[in-house]
Amino acid sequence: MPHALSLLGRLRIERLVWALDQQLYDLPRASRVATRREVRANLVAAAEDVGVGEALRRLGGGRRLAENYLAAEFGEGPRHSWIAAAAFLTAVPLLLNYVLGEAASAFRQGITAHDATATGTFTWSGVSFLQSGLTFTFDQGRSAQVGGAWTPWTYLLLFAGSIACGRLWRLLPAWKARHRHPAVTS
Structure with missing residues (x-):
């Protein structure tokens, strides 16, 4: 049964999206913007299907989602900041x-x-x-x-x-991998 998305529901979704964005500042800007748009679109679609409260509950929280995005981008373990x-x-x-x-x-x-x-x-x-x-x-x-x-x-x-405080030496493996295997564009 479709659920109508109210202004309060949209604000709850927006609050989670922007809280997630604040935790993803170590991602490149383009990746952060794409992540925001993707999460927002997925939450709106889920909220229309099961309701805002249930969609947010199923998501499991912004911190865990941010950790998953950062792990996908940089790998598990400690990373630069x-x-x-x-x-x-x-x-x-x-x-x-x-x-x-x-x-x-x-x-x-x-x-x-x-x-x-x-x-x-x-x-x-x-x-x-x-x-x-x-x-x-x-x-x-x-x-x-x-x-x-x-x-x-x-x-x-x-x-x-x-460099020491931000653990910036952890950028080197990702930088080397990016330059060793450049993306193919067509």
């Missing part, structure tokens, strides 16, 4: 800038704690391997600061950390 790599590349520079800024501020405060009306130029080598040297110029206790840029080691740390 662009989201984890992006989170690392976002959080670490913010944290690093905060820590290096606080270290420079501590050096400046140490000079003014010793002499509140300090005048002259003071040099600090910075945090080893992460930061270049800093030069503080004081005039009657007021200071200006030059230097403190990230070193090449810092950029290397960010690059290696994002």
Whole structure:
């Protein structure tokens, strides 16, 4: 017996489709869009046959479905995560800038704690391997600061950390397989 699909039923289906899409961000964009369309069409057809509630129950949940799609695309087991790599590349520079800024501020405060009306130029080598040297110029206790840029080691740390955090080395087997057996187009 066909079931009429109400607005509430369509919204329930759409919520599951978009929740699934959020869990499939490691898939290529075209594959994600095709998956969304396929799942939406299948759910609408199933909802018209057995009802929205039963169609969603039979599906078994968005998380399990997402895992099945990811396993079909990348295989079973641990896989890469662009989201984890992006989170690392976002959080670490913010944290690093905060820590290096606080270290420079501590050096400046140490000079003014010793002499509140300090005048002259003071040099600090910075945090080893992460930061270049800093030069503080004081005039009657007021200071200006030059230097403190990230070193090449810092950029290397960010690059290696994002690869490690996102497990991006797991992309290599899929990339090699794609380039070894190119798709035949006609």
